[in-house]
Amino acid sequence: MPIELTDDQVCRLMGVSDFVDSCDQAFKLYGAGELRNLTREEALERDGNVDVFRLELAGDWGGVLQGRKVIVERSDVSTGRLGDRSARIELSLTQSGERVEIDAELITNRRTGAAAALGARYLGPERPSIIGVIGSGRIAESSTLALDHLLGPERILITSRRAETRERLAERLQPDTKADLLAVQSVEEAVSDSDVVVTTVPTPEPILTNDVLKEGAHLSVIAGDPRTVQLDLEILLERPVVVDDLKQAYGSGDFLRYAEDRDRVPFVRCGGRIATIGDAALGLLDEVRGQGVVTYFTGMAIQDLHAAYAALMKRPTG
Template sequence: MAIFLDESQVTELLDMESCIAALDDAFRDKGEGSATILPRRRLPFQGRRFHIMAASMLRTGYLGYKAYGASPGQDVMLYRAGEGIVAFLRGGTLGQIRTGAASGLATKYMARSDAAHLGCFGAGRQAETQMLAIARVRDLRSIHVYCRDAQRRRAFADRMTSLLEQEVRPVDTPAEAVRGRDIVVTITTSSDPVFDGNLLEPGTHINAAGGNVRINREIDEVAVTRAGTIAVDDMNAARLECGDLMWPIERGMLAWERVHELGRIVAGLMPGRRTEDEITLFESQGIALEDVAAASVVYERAIERGMGTPLPF
């Protein structure tokens, strides 16, 4: 019998460390060819957009889809081979955690092992889980955060200082979130680049995680073309949605042949970085593989603890 899990139950059952581990397995499977995805599809609906995306994981037997946009919130439907639907989950918190976990995973495999100075663009709920995830995979010694609203960035810095139990410093300019940083995260709603790519230090790793619309860019062509290793969560999704890459590719500054899937790096089929001075870039569009992998963790823990509302199917 399938179960329903609400936002509070998902929050209780899914922690960042377990989500990163689940995504590690899922992306390794994708790199080895045993996990597949259907990129996000956007359907017009009453003046808005209905979004749906799906994934299957052959090794674990889980598959499912996420849908959102036609009503408030996000929903994840989880299936297991031979059983059918096993869980219906509210997907807001799950989506927030898995997006952070994807950046944490990319940082684990692509950032320098001694990377310790983080700069973050964005001060919303998604920025929170970006920081929490990166702090799980690197021993951070300093953290800077920038967004255009000074009051919001100060409040965010105070909250994250408490959560991380170390100082998160709000900075007044974009340059201060890039200079002297060896990890830079962008998790904004901006349609234009949020910093000057010339400011990047050699050896920096970038997680560009805020954009999934082809006309939007969070990082400029300088940042993109300075990167030696560029990874995406899925090539087909990137070709549909990644404005950061499409802009320089359409202008002949970059070729898709230079872009690789994160799964190949996680599976050990190629290195995440080639030198200590190389700039590396992970472009995160957000794919359903992350939702299904995270949802499977939540579901299995719910069954172990006897949680969830039984559904009549």
């Protein structure tokens, strides 16, 4: 029988700081070539008015484990709303041969928020005072918590389509954050004075343009869905871009929308190749820090596997 952990158990074992530390270590191991992404398989079907999106991510941590995560998500991207989602991580531990199955809803949300904050830590301004978060769903929540923990801003401005959801999120998270959380009405209000911006919205049309961003502001984009387009083309052409995985980025909605222009995107380079977030984690991209970098996150198996393993290692034994 496999070892099993539920979302509730993971929540008791792992706090925000644990997820940030795990994601940081995963990115560093990824940059060093020790933790590898393997296959990413996607399938999209239509069920009435709802999209059913299936995603499988696999990875390998040499000498430690192999594993995969499977997500099935029902959503209506035309309205920007995510519906039901199931997520499961399966690990095979190399030395013991044990199998592990872990609910992955919390891990998915928290590691994604951690990535957004780490992108800003690696490549953004050293002391951001104001941070803007676009979105009010699960990923926006996790991003807000990670940004507050890691960057220590004075204020975090949250915006979304519906006033009640952004206000509810700010009110609910305020007791757990040091920064003042303010719900604001528009994207422009959330980002125009922000030193760091995180966008997390499943939208089929761009919601963010370069002219509303502060000069030098860091932008972390939570992407990976081929149906979602958050950025105006000018953002990708006018700012240095660092991806987590280039192939996955090219399969994401923004790059699919602007496929004819992707050769014009100023990807940051390292050692003669297009750099990744792993290079940033290792401190190899410091020359572009504070230059308004876009970190473009599609979500990698390495983040899931490392976080799952970290939770497993915290599990009481005996």
